[in-house]
Amino acid sequence: MAMTMTGEVLLPADQQTVWEKLNDPEVLKRCIPGCETLEKVGDNELQASAKIAVGPVKATFKGKVTLTDIDPPNGYRITGEGQGGVAGFAKGGAVVRLEPAEGGQTKMTYDVEASVGGKLAQLGGRLINGVAKKYADNFFDTFAKEVRGGDAGETSAA
Numbered sequence: 643m644a645m646t647m648t649g650e651v652l653l654p655a656d657q658q659t660v661w662e663k664l665n666d667p668e669v670l671k672r673c674i675p676g677c678e679t680l681e682k683v684g685d686n687e688l689q690a691s692a693k694i695a696v697g698p699v700k701a702t703f704k705g706k707v708t709l710t711d712i713d714p715p716n717g718y719r720i721t722g723e724g725q726g727g728v729a730g731f732a733k734g735g736a737v738v739r740l741e742p743a744e745g746g747q748t749k750m751t752y753d754v755e756a757s758v759g760g761k762l763a764q765l766g767g768r769l770i771n772g773v774a775k776k777y778a779d780n781f782f783d784t785f786a787k788e789v790r791g792g793d794a795g796e797t798s799a800a
Contacts, residue, residue, distance in 0.1 A: 643758055643767060643770065645756055646756075647752075647771070647775065648752065648754070649778065649782075650750070650751045650752075651785075652743055652747055652748075652749055654789060655747070657716075657742050659789055660715075660789050661716075661740060664785075667680045667681060667688060668680075669788050672784065672788065674692060675694075677691075678691045678693060678702070683706075689704075689707075690705060690706075691705075692724075696765055696770060697773070698765075699765060700729070701727055701729030702726065702727075703725065703729075705723050705725060705732075706723065715740060716740055716741070717738045717740050718738060719735060719738075720736050722735070726762070728760070728761060729761050729762055730759045731759050731762075732756060732757070733756065733757055734754060734756025735754070738751075739752075
C-alpha cells in the first residue's frame with residue numbers, strides 16, 4: 643500500500659542550526675517517535691530501530707536510512723526501508739528542503755512517498771495515514787524544541 647504526505651514547518655532557529663540538528667543522529671533519535679537506536683554506519687548512512695504501533699499491530703522495525711542529493715544547508719533526499727517481522731515492511735523516501743524565513747526562523751518543507759506491506763497494509767489507508775501524520779506531528783513538535791533548545795515553537799503541517 644502506497645502513501646504520500648507533504649508538509650511545511652516553521653522552525654524557531656536559523657537555517658544553519660536547523661541543518662546541523664537535522665544531521666545529528668542523537669537529536670534525531672530523541673525526535674523520532676519510538677526510536678530505540680540510530681547510529682551512523684557510513685558518511686551518509688544510518689541504521690535504526692524503532693518500536694511502532696499502528697492500531698492493533700505493534701512491532702520493532704529495523705532498517706537502514708541513506709542520505710543523497712545532499713545540498714548543505716538547503717536539504718537532501720532521505721530513503722530507507724525497514725523490516726518489522728510478521729508486522730510487515732515499510733520503505734520510502736522524502737525530499738527535505740530548508741529555507742530562511744522571517745525573524746531568523748527556518749521553513750522546512752517535506753515531500754514523502756512510502757509503501758508498507760504485510761499486516762500493516764491490511765489495516766487500511768485511513769488508519770495508516772492517520773498514524774503517519776501523528777508520528778510526523780510528534781517528530782516536528784519535538785524537533786522544534788530541539789532546535790530552540792527549550793519549548794516547542796510554532797509548527798504547521800499541510
